[in-house]
Amino acid sequence: MPQHDDGTRLSDYDFDLPEDLIATRPARPRSSARLLVATATAIHDRTVTDLVDWLRPGDRLVLNDTRVIPARLEGLRRRGEAEARIEVTLLEPDAAPGAWRALVKPLRKVADGEEIVFAAGLSARVLRREEGQAVLAFNRQGPDFDTALVAAGRMPLPPYIEAKRKADAEDLRDYQTVWARNAGAVAAPTASLHFDEDLLSALAIRGVDTTHVTLHVGAGTFLPVKVDDVTDHKMHSEWGEVTPAAAAEINATKAAGGRVIPVGTTALRLIESASKDGSIAPWRGPTDIFIRPGYAFQMADGLMTNFHLPKSTLMMLVSALMGIDRMRAVYDHAIATRYRFFSYGDASLLLPNEP
Numbered sequence: 001m002p003q004h005d006d007g008t009r010l011s012d013y014d015f016d017l018p019e020d021l022i023a024t025r026p027a028r029p030r031s032s033a034r035l036l037v038a039t040a041t042a043i044h045d046r047t048v049t050d051l052v053d054w055l056r057p058g059d060r061l062v063l064n065d066t067r068v069i070p071a072r073l074e075g076l077r078r079r080g081e082a083e084a085r086i087e088v089t090l091l092e093p094d095a096a097p098g099a100w101r102a103l104v105k106p107l108r109k110v111a112d113g114e115e116i117v118f119a120a121g122l123s124a125r126v127l128r129r130e131e132g133q134a135v136l137a138f139n140r141q142g143p144d145f146d147t148a149l150v151a152a153g154r155m156p157l158p159p160y161i162e163a164k165r166k167a168d169a170e171d172l173r174d175y176q177t178v179w180a181r182n183a184g185a186v187a188a189p190t191a192s193l194h195f196d197e198d199l200l201s202a203l204a205i206r207g208v209d210t211t212h213v214t215l216h217v218g219a220g221t222f223l224p225v226k227v228d229d230v231t232d233h234k235m236h237s238e239w240g241e242v243t244p245a246a247a248a249e250i251n252a253t254k255a256a257g258g259r260v261i262p263v264g265t266t267a268l269r270l271i272e273s274a275s276k277d278g279s280i281a282p283w284r285g286p287t288d289i290f291i292r293p294g295y296a297f298q299m300a301d302g303l304m305t306n307f308h309l310p311k312s313t314l315m316m317l318v319s320a321l322m323g324i325d326r327m328r329a330v331y332d333h334a335i336a337t338r339y340r341f342f343s344y345g346d347a348s349l350l351l352p353n354e355p
Contacts, residue, residue, distance in 0.1 A: 007293035007324050010228050013315040015331055023340040024164050026174050031199040034339055034346040038322065038330045039354040045337060048194045048347055049202070051304075057207025058258035060250060061304075064189040064267045065212040067180035069146075070153030072167065075118040077110055084109040086116050088124070089156055090186060091133065091219050092239075098141040099127060103219070104134040120151035146183065156186050158222055158343050160309075174344070184216035184239070190343040191264035191305045209258075211249045215240035215266040215287075225311055235288040235313065240270040242283040250280050250299065259301040261349075265314050268300050275299040292316040293324055302351040307334055307341040322352050 220236025274283035
């Protein structure tokens with residue numbers, strides 16, 4: 001396959017993935033998943049528990065503490081005696097109180113002003129439809145809405161898992177990090193799913209520090225890139241926050257010579273959005289940063305991440321960190337040695353500055 005030195009063609013990020021390498025359930029226990037460690041020149045096959053051997057005292061892991069909401073709902077729209085089954089996937093809060101932007105299937109079966117009734121006493125009125133989405137005003141707000149959503153909704157598994165099986169009760173636990181705190185994501189920061197309390201304790205004993213930031217992962221993370229020239233791609237926007245305390249901790253690690261290693265592309269995109277000239281500042285608001293080859297990293301010294309979809313913006317991000325040819329070699333190795341791919345799959349630790 002021809003490649004372009006500047007990585008501007010979508011085909012530069014394509015590869016053939018055997019269907020049976022797509023994971024539909026996570027490793028148990030979480031930290032028993034495989035870990036591919038890639039440096040500038042070497043590849044090592046390990047397990048996630050071996051992180052303690054690759055991280056040094058004074059290093060800092062940056063963790064995304066967003067909490068995934070059970071954003072997929074099934075309801076009924078009634079018109080007199082006629083009923084239609086409607087599937088709703090919440091995307092992000094709208095400006096109107098109690099309202100959410102959502103994907104509604106089939107959208108043609110609902111009209112502005114109509115009501116969709118879900119389980120657990122939850123219902124929503126269609127405020128408007130635009131750009132293939134709908135804005136829904138729910139009958140509950142605040143903690144009442146959260147409680148009803150947990151009862152009525154199911155986890156919004158990625159399309160490549162949902163195509164193989166429906167979300168179930170196990171996913172309420174599996175598709176959530178152990179440190180999830182701030183509700184608002186409709187997709188999990190999946191590299192973080194590999195951590196359990198035992199691993200966190202081992203890392204603390206090793207002298208590895210952790211800092212929490214928040215980026216609410218949106219459904220746009222699964223949107224395909226539809227342009228051949230990737231410089232024409234428009235990134236989706238996601239809301240994030242780096243608190244003053246988090247920024248101070250990350251800057252202190254840099255000043256002391258430690259490495260800053262985000263866990264997941266979401267944490268990396270957020271800290272890079274908040275960083276300039278090798279320093280990070282508090283941040284609160286949306287980011288649509290697009291990291292691809294040619295990007296100059298300000299803060300991240302490495303990245304722990306899962307294995308990503310062909311031709312995705314996340315493949316472009318890891319290629320920016322390691323180089324296109326290097327990532328091609330890493331993925332060739334991962335496929336040949338049968339690492340498990342995507343959200344419930346195995347992990348990689350990318351260390352571009354290590355020999």
